[in-house]
Structures are given as structure tokens and as C-alpha cells.
Amino acid sequence: MALNTEKKVSEAINYRRSVRNFKVDPIDVEKVKECIHLATLAATSSNMQLWEFYHIVSPEILAPLAKASFDQGAAKTAQQMVVIVARKDLWRKRMQSNIAFLKWQYGNKPEADYSKREKFAMNYYKKIIPSIYSDFLGILGMIKFIAFQIIGIFRPIYRQARQSDMRIVAHKSAGLAAQNFMISMSAINYDTCPMEGFDSLRVKKILNLPSSSEINMIIGCGIREENGVYGARFRVPFEEVYYKI
Numbered sequence: 721m722a723l724n725t726e727k728k729v730s731e732a733i734n735y736r737r738s739v740r741n742f743k744v745d746p747i748d749v750e751k752v753k754e755c756i757h758l759a760t761l762a763a764t765s766s767n768m769q770l771w772e773f774y775h776i777v778s779p780e781i782l783a784p785l786a787k788a789s790f791d792q793g794a795a796k797t798a799q800q801m802v803v804i805v806a807r808k809d810l811w812r813k814r815m816q817s818n819i820a821f822l823k824w825q826y827g828n829k830p831e832a833d834y835s836k837r838e839k840f841a842m843n844y845y846k847k848i849i850p851s852i853y854s855d856f857l858g859i860l861g862m863i864k865f866i867a868f869q870i871i872g873i874f875r876p877i878y879r880q881a882r883q884s885d886m887r888i889v890a891h892k893s894a895g896l897a898a899q900n901f902m903i904s905m906s907a908i909n910y911d912t913c914p915m916e917g918f919d920s921l922r923v924k925k926i927l928n929l930p931s932s933s934e935i936n937m938i939i940g941c942g943i944r945e946e947n948g949v950y951g952a953r954f955r956v957p958f959e960e961v962y963y964k965i
């Protein structure tokens with residue numbers, strides 16, 4: 721479903737600012753939901769989609785969430801909130817979903833009839849993904865990490881396979897989804913503020929999330945008050961971050 725009267729991508733990117741004071745005017749739950757749907761179309765590492773999106777519309781949950789977010793303006797005045805959760809712990813389930821999708825895409829034919837490319841993709845989810853994601857208390861990850869460093873002396877190899885590396889992998893993709901969401905909101909004149917200033921343990925308790933999940937970001941949503949943006953946009957000079965090689 722396309723959103724009506726959307727801005728151009730560059731306009732939406734320019735319009736997006738972190739808003740710390742939202743109007744009391746409500747925003748449309750369905751439109752925000754559609755922006756969350758667009759968030760799920762973000763690029764994601766190995767298409768593993770190790771994320772979940774909690775769309776908070778109930779005042780009974782918004783209030784404790786704002787408190788767990790230190791009552792900062794972007795949380796206290798938000799009309800709705802979106803909590804993006806990184807779910808590295810769901811890797812087996814997502815791997816199975818990818819395998820099921822591939823089988824369906826291949827027309828459920830016997831494996832012997834797979835083309836070279838089909839075999840490679842299936843092998844990726846059946847063998848490579850488990851070899852990267854499987855871990856036991858961080859020990860297996862560390863062993864893999866050391867082994868990969870040694871193999872890496874002789875040939876290029878994927879080096880980041882520790883527990884902490886895989887957390888980053890999940891958070892990277894969740895961050896891309898967050899940006900997709902904020903740009904989609906901006907395109908329809910809705911405002912957002914991404915937040916990492918919160919008590920993650922309390923947030924997980926409020927949302928009934930397992931300890932194995934990790935809060936990636938809480939995004940306050942609403943429409944900006946006139947004083948909602950705290951100042952002119954500041955970015956370090958482009959030349960300081962742009963390297964043409």
C-alpha cells in the first residue's frame with residue numbers, strides 16, 4: 721500500500737529532524753503501521769530479519785515507557801512510540817523461514833534437481849549461517865574467531881563471528897529499519913526522535929520481552945511543535961567525512 725502525497729526521498733531526508741517536543745494532536749495509527757511495514761523492507765544481513773517492531777499506542781504503556789526513557793521530551797510528549805528490538809536469538813527460526821522460502825521459490829523440487837546457484841543459496845542457509853551464528857556461552861564464537869584469524873593470514877575470510885560481532889550484525893540491520901521508518905514518517909509529515917537513552921531492563925519488562933532480546937532504539941512519534949526541533953542542523957564539514965579514492 722503506497723502512502724498518499726509523499727515527499728520525494730531527498731525532501732523526506734531533509735525534513736527529518738529529531739523532535740523533542742510533539743504536538744498533542746494525535747497521529748493516525750494505520751499510517752504509522754504502514755511506515756513500520758516500510759521499515760521491514762530495509763536491507764538486512766543475510767535477509768535474516770532479526771528484528772521486531774513494537775508499535776505502542778496505548779497510553780497505559782506509553783507512560784511507563786516515557787518514564788523508562790528518563791522522561792525526556794521526545795518520549796514524554798510522543799503520541800505513539802515504536803520500539804525496535806534486535807532478536808539475534810531468533811536466528812534459527814529466521815534461517816528456517818529463509819530455507820522454506822527458497823524451497824517454495826524452487827518449486828519444491830528434489831534437491832538433486834537444484835541448479836548450481838540454487839544449491840549455493842540453500843547451502844548458505846543450511847551450513848554457513850549456522851556456522852556463523854551458532855555459539856555456546858560465547859566460547860564457540862571465540863574459537864571460530866581465532867580460527868578465522870589464522871585462516872585469514874592466507875586468504876580473505878569473514879572474521880566477525882564472536883557473540884559480540886553477531887550482536888552488531890543484528891543491530892546494524894535494525895538501525896537500517898529504523899532509518900527506513902523515520903524517512904517514511906517524514907515523507908508524510910510525521911515526526912520522530914530516535915532514542916537510546918532508556919533503561920533497557922525496564923523497557924523489556926514493560927513489553928514482556930525475553931532477556932535474550934535487545935532494544936535497538938525507541939522512536940518517539942508525533943507532529944513537531946514549533947519549538948520541537950532544538951536548533952539548526954549541525955554536521956561536521958562533508959570534506960571531513962568524505963574520501964574519494
Ligand SMILES: Cc1cc2nc3c(=O)[nH]c(=O)nc-3n(C[C@H](O)[C@H](O)[C@H](O)COP(=O)(O)O)c2cc1C
Nearest residue numbers: 736737738740792794913914915916917918937953
Ligand atoms: C542511535 C541514536 C540514539 C539517539 N538517542 C537520543 C536520545 O536518547 N535522546 C534524544 O533526544 N536524541 C537522541 N538521538 C538523536 C540525535 O541526538 C540526533 O539524531 C542528532 O543530534 C542529529 O540531529 P537530527 O536527527 O535532528 O539530524 C539519537 C540518535 C540516534 C541515531
